[in-house]
Structure formats: structure tokens, C-alpha cells
Amino acid sequence: MASSVKKEKKAGKFQWFVFLILIPVLFALVLGTVILSILGVNVADLGKNAIQDFPLAAAMFEEEKSEESVESTDVINEKEEEITRLQQELDTKNQEIRTLEEELEELHISIEAEREEEEPASNSHLKEVAQIYENMSAGKAAAILSEMNNGDILLHMEEMSTEARASILGKMEPEKAAKIMNELDD
Template sequence: MPKKEKTKESSGGKFQWILFIVIIPLIVLVIVTGTILYIAGFDLKKPLQNIPVISSLVGSDDTSKTSSSHNDQSDAELKELKKTIKEQKNELEIAQKDLKTSDEEIKRLNQKISSLEKTSKNDANNTSASDSSTNNSSSSDTSGNNASGTTSDGAGSSNQKPKGKIVSIYESMDAGKSAKILSELSDKEALKILEELSKNKLTDILAKLTPQKAATFTKELAKKEESENGGGQ
């Protein structure tokens, strides 16, 4: 027993001697040397990376740089993708607005076409009704003249029928066109037509004629009206 205890004490003393005399001073020397070299500007990472155990603790600059580069690239790609999505979204909104505007324009044009068709149909119906009324009036006048049994009345009825058709044409015609046509006729023929027109139509046509023509026709119409009024008295 005493021999074993002496052996343990001897081995423990050697370990302590090695620890305090060799290992600790060596560690202190390495630390001091590394500090001096680091302050002097030497890169200690490269030599340490060659040591198997320490290299895993020190790490590699290339690895960190590569990782940082990948992260930067991923961030750039993400930003570019977000930008592309935003641009496509804006383009989609613009396309939807254009489509809505086109639909509204088409609807407006269709309404305008329907309105014009309705107006044209009403004008055609009014013209047909006017022609029918004029023809009925002419037929009535012709029947009355035939019932009188006089030759002069028969001749007058034959002249009255075409005259009524002409007047109805001028009544339904635009005032400007009527004035242009009447200007090409003789004053006598034009006066015959003007006498049969309604007052509103006569006023519109006289307004479209030249001042000279309008003055001539107005004067002749006034004379005839005075003579008719004088004859009636």
C-alpha cells in the first residue's frame, strides 16, 4: 500500500511539473507571439487554417465571402422579382381600364346608332303621313270639282293634283335646298309654289334666299294678298 501511494504521488508530481514548466509557458508564449504578430499586421488566419483542429475554429474567409455573395445575389433577385411583379400588376390595371373605356365607347356608339335609326324612322313615317294627307286633300278637291259638272272646274282639278304633290315635297324638304331650287325657277313658277306653302315654311325659305329674291317674292306675295282682300270686300 505505501508503495502504490508513492507511485501515484510521483506520477502526479511529474504531470504538474510538465504542466507548469512546459505547457503553460508554451501557451503563454503562443498567445504573446500571436498578439505581437497581429499588431504588426501579419495575417494569422492562413497559417492557422493549415492546422487540422484549429482550422475548423478559425474558419475560411472565402467561405464567408461566398456565403455573403450568395445572400447579396439572392436579395438582388428577390428585389428584381418584386419589381417585375409590380410592373406586370400596373400593366394589368392599365389594360383593364382601357377595356372598360372601350366597352363604354361601344355602348355609347350603339345608343347613338339606335337613336339615329329611331329618328330616321320617325321622319320617314312623318313624310309618309304628310304625303298621304296631301293626296287625300287633292282627291277630295278633285271629287268636289267633278261634282260641279263644269269644264273649267275639271281643268282646275287636273292642275290642282300635281300642284299639291309639289307643295308637299317642298314642305318636307330642307329650307336651304328648297331656296336653292326655287332660285333656279322663274319668278312666276316660284311664286305659285310659295303661295301654297305654310307660313312657317315660307318664312324659312325666304330667309335662305338672297336678299334680292326674298324682296321680290315678298313684294309679289303682298300684292296678291292685298288684291284678294280687296276683292273679298
């Protein structure tokens, strides 16, 4: 019976320790961790820093830090290599852009030159055709021009002298001549 009383006292002291000390301390730790996490405090880092003050735990974290630093150095080196490669690609693309812009500018210049060459040729051709109409009789020129659309008639008549225009318009149908005169005024 004495042994059962001793067991009850031991069990009673253990229960007393668990219910009055261990459970409230654990509850306080959990509650504190939750509150600090909600407030934005990194509890894991705080715990690591606190544990590092103990000699055995500090040695364990130093090994982890050295492994992490080697890994982070490798990652940094890889990223730096990638940055260098991307910078070289960027330089190459910028050079291509400059080359294409120069080619585009050259093409614009050549197109402008071709236009300038074509304009005098077309103007001289129109002047020649207008000269032909001026040398014809007004009736024949009016008959030929009457068969054209108003835009073409205007092009030819703008290159003619005023006297030639007047005599040709005088030989055209009045309605057509009136339309041409209106368009010549514009």
C-alpha cells in the first residue's frame, strides 16, 4: 500500500507540474507567437537569433549559414553571368536597330530622289502634250479634250497659255466648259 501512495504522490506532483506550469507556459508561447506574427514580426528569425546564444546551437547554425552562403554565392554568380549575357544581347540588338535606322534613312533619301526625278519628267511630258493641243486648231483640241475626264483636262489645260485655253473652251459644249472653268478657278 505504501508503494501505491508513493505512485499517487509522484503522479500528483507530475500532474500538478503539467497543469499548473507546463500547459500555461506552452499556451503563452503559442499565443505570443501568433500575436507577433500578426504584427508582422518574423518569429522564426527571432527564435534563431535567441538560440544562437547557446554554444551547441550556434555551431549548428554556422554550418547552415556556410552552406547557405555557398549556395547564395553560386546563385549570385549565375545571375551575374545572365546579366552579362543579356547586356551583350541588348548591345547587339541596339546595333541592329541603328543599322536598320540608317538603312531606312537611306531608303527615304533614295525615294525622295526618285520622286524628284519623276516630277520633272512628268511635268515636261504634260508641257509637251499641252503644246500639241495649242498647235492644233481649237475645234479639234476641244473635241479630243471633251472625250477625257475633267481631271485630265485640267492637267493639260493648266500647262496651256491663257489664249489657247480660251479658244479651246469656246469650242467645247457650254456645260462641260462651265465645269472646267469652275475647276480651273479652284
